[in-house]
Amino acid sequence: MSYDLVLRVGTKLILPFILLFALYVQFHGDYGPGGGFQAGVIAASTVILLAITCGLDLAHRIAPQAVVQSMVPLGVLIYAGTGVAGLLLGKNYLDYSVLAHDPAHGHELGIFLVEAGVLITVAGTMTSLFYAFVERGR
Amino acid sequence: MNAVWPHLPILQVVVPLIGAVLAGFLRRAGPAFAVALAVSWLMPLIAGAMLWQVLASGPISYHIGSWPPPWGIEYRVDVLGGFMLLLVSTVGAVIMPFARRSVAFEVEDGQQAWFYCMYLLCLTGLLGIVTTGDAFNAFVFLEVSSLSTYVLVALGRDRRALLAAFQYLIMGTIGATFYIIGVGLLYLLTGSLNMADIAARLGPEWAGHSRAIVAALAFITVGVSLKLALFPLHAWLPNAYAYAPSWVTAFLSATATKVAIYLLVRFFFSIFGVAIDFRELPVTDIVIALSIAAMFVASVIAVFQTDLKRMLAYSSVAQIGYITLGIGLANQAGLTGGLVHIVNHALMKAALFLAAGAIFFRIGTVRLSDLAGIGRKMPLTMTAFTVACFGLVGTPGTSGFISKWFLVLGALDKGWWVPVFLIVGSSLIALVYVGRVLEVVWLREPSAAIANASDPPLSMLLPLVVLAAATIYFGLDTQWTAGIAGTAVKNLLGGLR
Numbered sequence: 096m097s098y099d100l101v102l103r104v105g106t107k108l109i110l111p112f113i114l115l116f117a118l119y120v121q122f123h124g125d126y127g128p129g130g131g132f133q134a135g136v137i138a139a140s141t142v143i144l145l146a147i148t149c150g151l152d153l154a155h156r157i158a159p160q161a162v163v164q165s166m167v168p169l170g171v172l173i174y175a176g177t178g179v180a181g182l183l184l185g186k187n188y189l190d191y192s193v194l195a196h197d198p199a200h201g202h203e204l205g206i207f208l209v210e211a212g213v214l215i216t217v218a219g220t221m222t223s224l225f226y227a228f229v230e231r232g233r
Numbered sequence: 234m235n236a237v238w239p240h241l242p243i244l245q246v247v248v249p250l251i252g253a254v255l256a257g258f259l260r261r262a263g264p265a266f267a268v269a270l271a272v273s274w275l276m277p278l279i280a281g282a283m284l285w286q287v288l289a290s291g292p293i294s295y296h297i298g299s300w301p302p303p304w305g306i307e308y309r310v311d312v313l314g315g316f317m318l319l320l321v322s323t324v325g326a327v328i329m330p331f332a333r334r335s336v337a338f339e340v341e342d343g344q345q346a347w348f349y350c351m352y353l354l355c356l357t358g359l360l361g362i363v364t365t366g367d368a369f370n371a372f373v374f375l376e377v378s379s380l381s382t383y384v385l386v387a388l389g390r391d392r393r394a395l396l397a398a399f400q401y402l403i404m405g406t407i408g409a410t411f412y413i414i415g416v417g418l419l420y421l422l423t424g425s426l427n428m429a430d431i432a433a434r435l436g437p438e439w440a441g442h443s444r445a446i447v448a449a450l451a452f453i454t455v456g457v458s459l460k461l462a463l464f465p466l467h468a469w470l471p472n473a474y475a476y477a478p479s480w481v482t483a484f485l486s487a488t489a490t491k492v493a494i495y496l497l498v499r500f501f502f503s504i505f506g507v508a509i510d511f512r513e514l515p516v517t518d519i520v521i522a523l524s525i526a527a528m529f530v531a532s533v534i535a536v537f538q539t540d541l542k543r544m545l546a547y548s549s550v551a552q553i554g555y556i557t558l559g560i561g562l563a564n565q566a567g568l569t570g571g572l573v574h575i576v577n578h579a580l581m582k583a584a585l586f587l588a589a590g591a592i593f594f595r596i597g598t599v600r601l602s603d604l605a606g607i608g609r610k611m612p613l614t615m616t617a618f619t620v621a622c623f624g625l626v627g628t629p630g631t632s633g634f635i636s637k638w639f640l641v642l643g644a645l646d647k648g649w650w651v652p653v654f655l656i657v658g659s660s661l662i663a664l665v666y667v668g669r670v671l672e673v674v675w676l677r678e679p680s681a682a683i684a685n686a687s688d689p690p691l692s693m694l695l696p697l698v699v700l701a702a703a704t705i706y707f708g709l710d711t712q713w714t715a716g717i718a719g720t721a722v723k724n725l726l727g728g729l730r
Contacts, residue, residue, distance in 0.1 A: 167257065172258075181298075188243040188297055189297050
């Protein structure tokens with residue numbers, strides 16, 4: 096099965112920008128609208144777009160199913176692990192202030208890690224859902 | 234140990250969460266089961282330590298992220314909370330060994346690791362609802378436990394399990410939505426989501442002049458009643474229980490509805506009871522009327538069931554009626570009876586559903602007509618089953634008698650005679666549906682189809698026997714159930730207007 100040339104080339108041109116925008120939304124979440132949920136969906140949309148325009152096989156090669164399925168628990172583990180790090184350092188669960196020398200930096204780092212966990216889980220979940228639907232007919 | 238002590242409330246919730254993640258990572262049934270077993274056995278230790286601490290030195294408060302309440306999320310464990318945590322975690326720990334073979338028999342190979350992942354998530358949610366002192370956080374945990382429950386129900390081999398799970402999903406989502414609307418109204422009134430803070434801010438002066446508070450009460454009561462399957466909002470329960478994998482049914486019947494009942498008690502007596510004079514609103518009367526309807530209607534429906542699990546499911550609806558009757562009576566003896574019946578019914582119903590699971594494991598069906606004479610083939614299983622059945626009826630010497638005794642006392646304290654006769658009357662109907670099964674199981678000749686059946690392996694038999702023994706033990710020694718429940722009720726009723 097051959098895929099439309101214009102769509103294929105266009106997709107490949109636009110993909111890096113979509114990913115970059117996902118990262119922008121992820122890191123700009125500190126200052127404005129955005130964060131892990133939105134960024135995760137945008138990141139997952141790259142795989143979905145690729146699968147639609149260039150075929151599922153290529154998408155599977157770039158984002159293998161095993162990796163995508165591991166991303167779902169991995170993100171939760173990062174989130175929960177950030178909380179447990181606070182416990183291990185002698186403070187309450189999810190107390191970020193002990194993660195760095197300065198409490199403010201600790202909070203920044205803690206939120207960064209938590210949002211990274213959210214990004215990974217959301218991107219993994221969205222892609223898994225897409226794979227689950229498109230593979231039903233195969 | 235000293236370093237761990239203050240963090241017990243969060244460990245109670247985070248350990249099963251991390252266990253769920255690990256089970257999801259491992260992807261193989263054996264290791265995932267090992268994780269689930271280790272977590273399940275650790276949970277009662279944490280819950281027991283907290284209950285001991287609460288009984289010795291008052292409620293425990295834990296501030297997530299060190300943010301002080303009411304701004305941050307507070308985890309708060311009082312006597313009632315510790316009591317419920319110990320119940321939920323102990324049931325999980327006792328029945329977990331049963332899961333290995335039962336789940337291997339009933340759930341497809343590739344899905345077993347996800348099964349344990351979902352069970353641990355469900356445990357996280359249930360323990361979280363009880364631990365948290367934040368109304369919105371309770372909603373989040375309610376959804377965590379419910380969503381994982383839908384998956385667990387859908388994992389049943391029977392294709393009707395999918396439909397049952399979908400039905401449960403729709404009803405459960407409506408319930409959760411109603412609950413969150415109620416919490417939203419409370420937030421509107423008080424500007425707070427912390428349960429203790431809401432109660433403090435509502436105060437008596439609100440009572441006369443706010444319809445929003447009555448609306449919040451109505452939404453939360455209906456929403457939570459959907460989750461706990463209060464008659465006539467129980468329609469999802471029989472299908473979900475009948476088609477879910479046997480072990481899931483045992484776990485859910487002993488924990489999920491019970492935790493929803495806890496939430497109702499919490500909102501009635503720790504939040505709304507402080508602000509509204511229940512004597513001016515017919516809330517408790519409605520609860521009592523529905524409870525009595527549940528005790529009779531569901532019991533009568535149970536009599537006519539042809540499937541053992543379905544029959545037990547309808548019996549659950551009826552037994553939940555006894556518990557909510559205790560809540561509706563709202564006095565020392567009545568509410569104690571309700572709380573004691575939470576424990577007693579959890580233990581006996583888990584035993585009954587495990588017995589049904591053991592039968593299914595051996596002969597692949599739980600239709601009553603196929604069970605003729607199974608008692609002679611599986612004597613130990615069916616003896617445990619019979620003991621739990623006597624508990625269900627409320628025979629003296631079993632735990633069911635104790636809870637009904639307290640309920641009768643509660644009704645008499647109010648000077649009501651009618652509920653006393655209704656409690657006894659509905660027990661007689663229970664005797665009919667239980668007797669029907671026992672007649673088939675013990676008195677008929679075994680058919681050729683079950684000639685090869687025998688008691689299940691020890692890992693399945695032991696949880697069953699332990700639960701049946703608990704049914705007798707808590708019928709003789711009430712210090713742990715009625716004693717602690719009585720203390721919890723004293724605290725709850727102390728704050729009422």
